[in-house]
Amino acid sequence: VVTSEELLKEKELPKRLVVIGGGVVGLEFASIYKAFGVQVSVVEMLPTLLPTIDEEIPKRLTPLLKRSGMEIFTKTAVKEIRQEGESLIIQVEDGKGLRDIPADRVLLSTGRKPSFRGIKVDSLGLEIEKRAIKVNAQMQTNLPHVYAIGDLVGGIMLAHVASAEGIVAVEHIAGRSVEMKYKAIPSxxxxxxxxxxxxxxxxxxxxxxxxxxxxxxxxxxxxxxxxxxxxxxxxxxxxxxxxxxxxxxxxxxxxxxxxxxxxxxxxxxxxxxxxxxxxxxxxxxxxxxxxxxxxxxxxxxxxx
Structure with a gap:
C-alpha cells in the first residue's frame, strides 16, 4: 500500500493497481497507469467520482474511463487489505455485498492534510485553527513577522494557490497593500x-x-x-x-x-x-x- 509520492519512486509497473479514492490524485494516477497498460480499478466510497466538481463532469467521465478498460466502483467501501502470496487482496463492500479485488499495488489517495513536520508550532506560539496554521488575508500568522503559505494553512491545497499566496506574503512584507483572494481559483x-x-x-x-x-x-x-x-x-x-x-x-x-x-x-x-x-x-x-x-x-x- 503506497502513497502517490511512493508510487512515483517505483522502478517497475505493477500488473494490477487498485486506487482507493476517486478524487483528483486518484484519477490522475489511474489514467497514467491505464495508459501504460496496467489493469486499474478505482474504489470510491461516495456515489460519484470527483465529488467536489460540477456533477455533470463525472457523469460524462465515468463511462469514458470504463470504456478504456478501467474498473470503477462507486458507493463502495474498503473493508480490509490482506496479503495472499505475492498478491494483495482488497475486500470491498457495495450494495450487492462483499467482493475481492486482487492487486500488486494499492494506491491510497484519500486526500491531503496540513503537515507541521520540522516546524515547532507550539514553542513558536503559532495559532492553529481547524488543524492548520491560522493566517489573515496577507498570509500573516498571529506572529506579525511570521508568514505561512501552502498546504499547512489549509484551504485549497494546490501548487498554484501556494504560489499566489507566496506572492501576496512577499508583497506585504515589502509594504504593499495586498490580500489573497480565493474567489476564482482554477482546478x-x-x-x-x-x-x-x-x-x-x-x-x-x-x-x-x-x-x-x-x-x-x-x-x-x-x-x-x-x-x-x-x-x-x-x-x-x-x-x-x-x-x-x-x-x-x-x-x-x-x-x-x-x-x-x-x-x-x-x-x-x-x-x-x-x-x-x-x-x-x-x-x-x-x-x-x-x-x-x-x-x-x-x-x-x-x-x-
Missing part, C-alpha cells in the same frame, strides 16, 4: 480527457436557491477539436440572472490551458456577453468557450 485535473473548472458548480447553485442560467457546448461541434481527433467533452458556463459568469467547467482537449479565460471572467465579474462578443480566432479550441457564452443568452451559433 485542473490531468485525466484523459483533461478537466478544468472555476467558481460555483451547478449543484451548489441549486442548493443555494439562486436563479441561474447554464449553457453547454460540445467539443464534437468544434472544428479544431475534430481536427485533433479529441472531440469528447464540453464547455459548461454558469451565469446568474444578470448574465454574470459565476462558474465554469471544461472537459476536453487542453482544458487546463483553456480555463484561464473563464477564471478571468469569474474574478472580474464579466458577463457571458463579454466573452460572446469577443472575437475568437478560427479554428481554435477557445471558440467552444465563445459558443457556450452565446448559449447563456440562448443564441448559440453552431447548435440547433
Amino acid at each position: 485542473a485535473i490531468f485525466t484523459h480527457p483533461e478537466i478544468a473548472s472555476v467558481g460555483s458548480t451547478e449543484q451548489e447553485l441549486k442548493a443555494s436557491g439562486k436563479i441561474y442560467r447554464a449553457s453547454k457546448f460540445p467539443f464534437s461541434a468544434n472544428g479544431k477539436a475534430l481536427a485533433l481527433g479529441e472531440s469528447l467533452g464540453l464547455v459548461k458556463i454558469l451565469a446568474d440572472q444578470e448574465g454574470i459568469i459565476v462558474g465554469a467547467s471544461i472537459m476536453g482537449p487542453q482544458a487546463s490551458s483553456l480555463i484561464p479565460e473563464l477564471v478571468l471572467a469569474v474574478e472580474k465579474g464579466l458577463r457571458a456577453e463579454d466573452i460572446a462578443r469577443t472575437v475568437h480566432a478560427h479554428p481554435t479550441l477557445p471558440e467552444a468557450i465563445m459558443e457556450a457564452a452565446h448559449g447563456i443568452d440562448g443564441k448559440p451559433l453552431h447548435l440547433a
Whole structure:
C-alpha cells in the first residue's frame, strides 16, 4: 500500500493497481497507469467520482474511463487489505455485498492534510485553527513577522494557490497593500480527457436557491477539436440572472490551458456577453468557450 509520492519512486509497473479514492490524485494516477497498460480499478466510497466538481463532469467521465478498460466502483467501501502470496487482496463492500479485488499495488489517495513536520508550532506560539496554521488575508500568522503559505494553512491545497499566496506574503512584507483572494481559483485535473473548472458548480447553485442560467457546448461541434481527433467533452458556463459568469467547467482537449479565460471572467465579474462578443480566432479550441457564452443568452451559433 503506497502513497502517490511512493508510487512515483517505483522502478517497475505493477500488473494490477487498485486506487482507493476517486478524487483528483486518484484519477490522475489511474489514467497514467491505464495508459501504460496496467489493469486499474478505482474504489470510491461516495456515489460519484470527483465529488467536489460540477456533477455533470463525472457523469460524462465515468463511462469514458470504463470504456478504456478501467474498473470503477462507486458507493463502495474498503473493508480490509490482506496479503495472499505475492498478491494483495482488497475486500470491498457495495450494495450487492462483499467482493475481492486482487492487486500488486494499492494506491491510497484519500486526500491531503496540513503537515507541521520540522516546524515547532507550539514553542513558536503559532495559532492553529481547524488543524492548520491560522493566517489573515496577507498570509500573516498571529506572529506579525511570521508568514505561512501552502498546504499547512489549509484551504485549497494546490501548487498554484501556494504560489499566489507566496506572492501576496512577499508583497506585504515589502509594504504593499495586498490580500489573497480565493474567489476564482482554477482546478485542473490531468485525466484523459483533461478537466478544468472555476467558481460555483451547478449543484451548489441549486442548493443555494439562486436563479441561474447554464449553457453547454460540445467539443464534437468544434472544428479544431475534430481536427485533433479529441472531440469528447464540453464547455459548461454558469451565469446568474444578470448574465454574470459565476462558474465554469471544461472537459476536453487542453482544458487546463483553456480555463484561464473563464477564471478571468469569474474574478472580474464579466458577463457571458463579454466573452460572446469577443472575437475568437478560427479554428481554435477557445471558440467552444465563445459558443457556450452565446448559449447563456440562448443564441448559440453552431447548435440547433
